[in-house]
Amino acid sequence: MQAQSRLGVSGGGSMSASEDEHEAVVRELTRGRQLTARLRAEALRALRGQGQAEATAALILQEVSRAFTVCLNIMGSPTAGAPPPPEMPGLGAGAAAPSLAPPRRDSIPREQKVTPSPHYDGYQWRKYGQKRITKTHYPRCYYRCSFHRERGCRATKQVQQCGGGDPPQYLVMYFNDHTCDTAAWEPEAAAASAAMRLDMSGAGLLDERGVQEEHERQVLVSSLACVLGAQQQQFHHQSPPAPDAAGSSAAAAAVNVAHQAAEPPQRARTRDAPAPVVDAAAGMPRLDVDVVGLDVMDYDDVPGELCFGDSYGLPGGGDGMPF
DNA sequence: GGCATTTGACCACC
DNA sequence: GGTGGTCAAATGCC
Structure with a gap:
């Protein structure tokens, strides 16, 4: 049950691929609207009393939210007119997952998303495995940070195609945090950084959810x-x-x-x-x-406009990054 | 030759 | 026992 709700999988495995994709799109749109609402709240709080910037941010984000709602209406979502659902605990950028098996205890992603460009996330990954997952059409690819050996970075990610659309969508799940992400990386610095994180966690200054919320x-x-x-x-x-x-x-x-x-x-x-x-x-x-x-x-080509659509396969976007 | 990817095997978890 | 995650030898590319 927990696995189903967390990964957004329908029970029984009887749902067709198109229904599954439709559900995934609706879920992404819903989350987009939800994130926009949060972004709007953060923006208005940060820009309170700053005149034009505050008004501009409010206007843009209202339009973004409206766009998500329109898309949800088009998709025939029953939640299109409803307020965004509460955040799933322990999950970052949530998305549909095609995997039907319950997740393992140690395989809780710190973040997951659906994107047409699963490789272009600013980090350097090295593929170390590929596996056919039962009851899914596409294999799952396993990547770890290229600095796994060199710097002991424990970050890994899994990429699995979850839709055969155009462009195809990929579910990307991230595990563990990068410990290699300093421009001038030094083992001592990484160790100190890790120790500090442990310290803060131990002192209750930053528990797991706090870190995630700060990240979001x-x-x-x-x-x-x-x-x-x-x-x-x-x-x-x-x-x-x-x-x-x-x-x-x-x-x-x-x-x-x-x-x-x-x-x-x-x-x-x-x-x-x-x-x-x-x-x-x-x-x-x-x-x-x-x-x-x-x-x-x-x-550059569309100044002043938001281009959220691309990752969701909506018109108006295109990052030109073939998989 | 060095590096990244592929792929079958192994192992741990449920 | 089935499934998923990782390892490591084989292979391919630059």
């Missing part, structure tokens, strides 16, 4: 920062900003926070994990990457 909060802030950053860029193109413009400073601050929170470490380019695209003109990374479940796309 950073994701929300980074998404907001990307939106505001794009808005700010567009604003700059149209008219030079006033030096004391509250919106500009708020956006800049948010962008700074986001870059600290969301920017992946610099790594060597590989086939699986290309280096982050950098907009030379702006001197800032162009985030084609869906950062932990929220897709924020390249705004």
